[in-house]
Amino acid sequence: MLRSHHCGELNENHSGEEVILAGWVQKIRNKGFIVWIDLRDRYGITQLVFDEERSPKAVYNKSLELGREDVIQIKGKVIERESKNPNMPSGGIEILVRELTLLSASKTPPFTIENETDGGDELRMQYRYLDLRRSRVRENLIFRHKVTMVVRNFLSQAEFIDVETPYLIKSTPEGARDFVVPSRMNSGQFYALPQSPQTFKQLLMIAGFDKYFQIVKCFRDEDLRADRQPEFTQIDCEMTFVEKEDVLAQFEALIQHLLKKIKGVELGDFPRITFAEAIEKYGNDKPDIRFGMTFGDLSALVQNKGFNVFDSEELVVGIAVPGGANMSRKEIDGWIEWIKRPQIGAKGLVWVKFNKDGSYKSSVDKFFDSEDLSLWATATGANAGDLIFVMAGPTQATRTRLSALRMEIAEQMGLRNPEEFAALWVTDFPLLEWDEETKRYHAIHHPFTAPRKEDIGLLDSNPADAKANAYDLVLNGNEIGGGSIRIHDTALQEKIFDLLGFTEKEAQEQFGFLMDAFKYGAPPHGGIALGLDRLVAILGGSETIRDFIAFPKNNNGRDVMINAPAALEDAQLNELYLKSLSKNP
């Protein structure tokens, strides 16, 4: 071992001990006759002192040549500092260095290795191994490790078995695009990388594994939006002989345990809300419930009162901004500008001040009197001192826009505190969605999701009205997981495939193995998959998953550090019986 201790463990109790440390030069302070160096490793920082008088001359001179990020090994004695730093575990001591070995010199790094770095995104991605030296980034990944260990041990104790499912599987046209892998041994044929181990975990239930989990990479060849990755990690779980309530109870317990263990936070029972209610009250299906500002439907109250802007629209809906009656005209105009941005696309915003003294002042005083406005206050839950913002327009778009406004106001008011946590279940999603373009239904969740028992009849009469026996787990306004009770019989599965536009032959070709398996005693089962990247980011107080992935790809799906993907040599393509038609090599 090249060290006797690491850089985070020495303190006054070690005074007088001879130690060997190794690490990176974080900071150098040269006072002319004395040099202090902060030596860094994963565990902390220990101060080294090289002294013209107390250190060997050669060692002192050598210390003058060191630079940032050099890797050194030193031998020396632990001594108490004259001026201690109480903010560091090792702040009471320093090491008077007797021997110094340069293990590995460093060029000047392209950006500073500090939490507040001067490196831009691209540069830090290119030198990701240097970016990872910054303690904030490193701590994020250590945090991720802790989260996965807690999850694994919890699930293992609950008798879930970690089973590895294959990565080289078969491509299916349903859902997002697959990444494919040409087979050399089976010429002209391709594997696909899994978008999720969905069918395999169902087969494990049919095989009697009872409870399964896996923390597993999944792959989706999508055009990347910000903060999506072509490869991502799922906590994938499945249980047998369960109903919806059992799955919810199990994973509510997991998240409660995790929050308690990792953040010291006690979450109570998770609220439940149906998809329809979430849309009505929050304008989206992953509401942040750490704050109020729920939607009040004003349509019935305001229409046919002679105000044309409202009369002509499908929906009029408002929210109460707590304490917003203090807002200046300029601030209000700022919000009106904000919602007119093309990303939001609203036409305008009506405002009502419900003043502390109980009076009202609004942008529509000409059309509505205090009596009208007090009804609006009731509908939006506004108290004296609040401001009511009202939007009108087509139902779905208006809800989406008001939801965006609600989130942004909360953000700016500091109501989205990353150290506060609120989870909830969203249930009763629609099972299918009609697609005008392809003239067929799409599965909202995936084709293996069971409808609610009471809705099975609707599959024949009115499939779009059938609700799924599915649930999403939402944390702080982010969907962190989703699951469902699965179909476990061939007839129902065939009916769903039929509604999704599969011919019998296609269904058999793609999923014949699963439908065959249903014929040999398939137990009722259901499960969930949690997005680990996002879960960890939110628990870590961020919404940027890239900060919690060691080697993320950029928005073009490239790893700019290793420069992948890259062209192949022709010989390699020939072996795969492939020819590239691309003009960009």
Next chain:
Amino acid sequence: MLRSHHCGELNENHSGEEVILAGWVQKIRNKGFIVWIDLRDRYGITQLVFDEERSPKAVYNKSLELGREDVIQIKGKVIERESKNPNMPSGGIEILVRELTLLSASKTPPFTIENETDGGDELRMQYRYLDLRRSRVRENLIFRHKVTMVVRNFLSQAEFIDVETPYLIKSTPEGARDFVVPSRMNSGQFYALPQSPQTFKQLLMIAGFDKYFQIVKCFRDEDLRADRQPEFTQIDCEMTFVEKEDVLAQFEALIQHLLKKIKGVELGDFPRITFAEAIEKYGNDKPDIRFGMTFGDLSALVQNKGFNVFDSEELVVGIAVPGGANMSRKEIDGWIEWIKRPQIGAKGLVWVKFNKDGSYKSSVDKFFDSEDLSLWATATGANAGDLIFVMAGPTQATRTRLSALRMEIAEQMGLRNPEEFAALWVTDFPLLEWDEETKRYHAIHHPFTAPRKEDIGLLDSNPADAKANAYDLVLNGNEIGGGSIRIHDTALQEKIFDLLGFTEKEAQEQFGFLMDAFKYGAPPHGGIALGLDRLVAILGGSETIRDFIAFPKNNNGRDVMINAPAALEDAQLNELYLKSLSKNP
């Protein structure tokens, strides 16, 4: 929940309780007026009783229609059995069934779901979900889960951090063939699936992560030999500021802990043996040391004594078979036939019986007298009562053949007891191997392996003589892991790439990111990767890794259950800018 208990937990203490169970019909015994059914789930088997008198008539009648592998739910009362089965945890009780629900009917399975099944390999692979119902196969996978949990918790406690490295990386021509993944967003370019996370774990060390582990899928597009899989799982580890001894101590402790925890076996300190010694003493570099029969080099003793068969050969080498002096002439001839099989390829075998009474009898009595033979006995470590087998031929081939004979004799003598464990370290492998065909060196381990410090000079004078600072972990005659101290400076890495025939440009293109990283303060580091599939198989008392993989592929790299790989639709290929040249769709 569709059950109140599972099928492994009820016993006499539950007598009189009303319970709900769900599971599979394992066995039906119909006595005319009473039907017993063994109900199975992952946890065990519980006996159900349907009685013409004591069960409701309808329930009794329904029970008569059940078949093997039907999934049922029952409600009933726990009662004590008249004749108890002391071999089962639930053998003291049965459930008198009051209600019966058929949850899912089963067709007659294509083979019996018993440990001794009547299904052939191909059939069981096609219906793997049914094969996995057999308790032996299921227990193998539960065992695998336990092993990984022990490994994860041990490493985590030892401050190793589980970091996920990417699956979509860059293809490198070094080593085995990569599986590649065409990129749609970067047309004409390909990712590769990792053969191991080698360069990424080194970058993590350069990034200061200090200790890393990951249980990770790796991919190799090789022509599959028996018991190889295109995707396999590694316990991948790396440590910083360590020397060889530190890595060995850490992973010796891991394996000791694992054996203790999982098998209750105390392993002492692992013996060490150099590669050269392993080859000399055992004829291979992964010796099974659970038994003796080490090689005795007889060349100097036997040559130039007028026996032409020996005189003309490079090496004459023997082993002593314990108690073998009892072997009949027919048995000895059997071994002579065995070593002549084309897979072994030896020309013949000389034998010497060292009888209990101290006399000798050999197949070469004409050329060698007792005095000669007693020297052979000394050289091979033979005792009175043993048989000595002697082979002659070219050094390397002869050692390989004698090694095969040694292993087979041990197998047949029951010396390879799967419940006995012996681990050792093999060290000092050659660093490079000259390849006549390509006229360049190949890396024995991989191009990032450091030579022993004392051998660095040899890289200029005689590279083939340089030994690597590398080590293999061998358990029961199987290589279960290998690793090395890595190169951590650019100049040495460049020299190795040069010896391996990389041009400077190629080295930069393939591994530029790593060589750049070396320039920014790369610490000394080293690590190991253990093959999880094989480790688990050996701990589980088997050498067949397929028995410990949930969904293995066959020798053509096919998953015969899902029928992958498969042809893609043209549209999918077009999106990837690819054209298939294969004539087999």
